[in-house]
Amino acid sequence: MRGLRRDGESKPAPRTTGRAADERAADDRADDEWRADDEWRAAGPATADASPPKRFPKTVTLTVTTATGGVALAALIGFGLFVIGCSTSATGTRDEGAASVATAEPVSPPTSEPSALPAQDIDPVALLRRDPKVSGQVKADLKPCARDAYPVDTSYGNLTGGTAPDVVINVMTCDDAVGLGTYVYRESDRRYENVFVAEEPAVYATIDRGELVVTRQVYAKGDPVSYPSGEDVVTYTWADTRFAERYRVRNNYSGAVGNGPVDAPAPSTTSDNDD
Incomplete structure (x- = not known):
């Protein structure tokens, strides 16, 4: 039922x-x-x-x-x-692979390159006067142009890879600022040592990206001091214990510039009444 x-x-x-x-x-x-x-x-x-x-x-x-x-x-x-x-895998759980682990980039250690600024500015005149590598003629011409203003240019920079900035000193004339001598000093045992000397008319040195660039004026016979015929630009790099020449450039100046107006034929004129 x-x-x-x-x-x-x-x-x-x-x-x-x-x-x-x-x-x-x-x-x-x-x-x-x-x-x-x-x-x-x-x-x-x-x-x-x-x-x-x-x-x-x-x-x-x-x-x-x-x-x-x-x-x-x-x-x-x-x-x-x-x-x-x-249930997308045999284990019943989604297989996403190994978990990624974030790693920090290694931090570069600080460089030991010297700073371009010295801890204290040096006295370039005193340094030149007590340097035996500076000629007597340059020392005699090293006089103030007005009061305590000496015709001396000073540059600081890294040229030799030392622990302190290197010093480049240019000595010039007071009247026309023509270079008389160029000197490079490197610190050694807390004293500055002369590692480069160039004494000749119209010479000047600069620091360019860690290299020493020296410009020398070239004079031909009869050239005035203010109008050289050209210049030599020489680049030096530090090699162990001295500067070595890396390359040289010669620039020749035009003789038509700076010596007064250039004589040119006068333009011809015509009259409206001429046939």
Whole structure:
């Protein structure tokens, strides 16, 4: 009877109408088929080619009857999708590879190159006067042009790679600022040592990107002091214990510049009345 349970215990049958009645009937048919199958296996087949009765899986139907049940079903479906999305590898979790480790760039140690600015400016006149490598003629011409203003240019820079800036001194004439001598001093044992000397008319030295650049004016016979024929520009670099010439450039000046106006033929003029 429809009101009896499978274990024989009596229980009033609930009222079923419509879709619920159909589901209840399907469950009863599935129970009967499973019971018939179990009895056939217990008795044994009559013939070798006997086959068990057809067996259908029990139909499970989920029916959402309340708002709470709908929320629970939606949560169950969402959890299933989450598990499928995460199970992309054999271990059940996403394999993102080895974690990257950020490494800091090594910091370069501070360089030991000397600064271009000395701790204290030197007295170039006193340094020249006590230097035995400076000629007596230059020392005699080393006089102030006005009061205590001496015709001396001083430059500081790194030329020899020492622990202190090197010093370049140019001595000139007071009247026309023509170079008389160029000298380079390098600090050694807290004293300045003369490592370069150039004493000749119209010579001047500068520091250019760690190299010594010496310019010498070239005079031809009859050239005035203020108008040389050209110049030699020589670049020196420090090599162990002395300066070595690196390259030389010769510049020749035009003789038509600086010696007054150039004579040129006067332009011809014509009259409007000429035939």
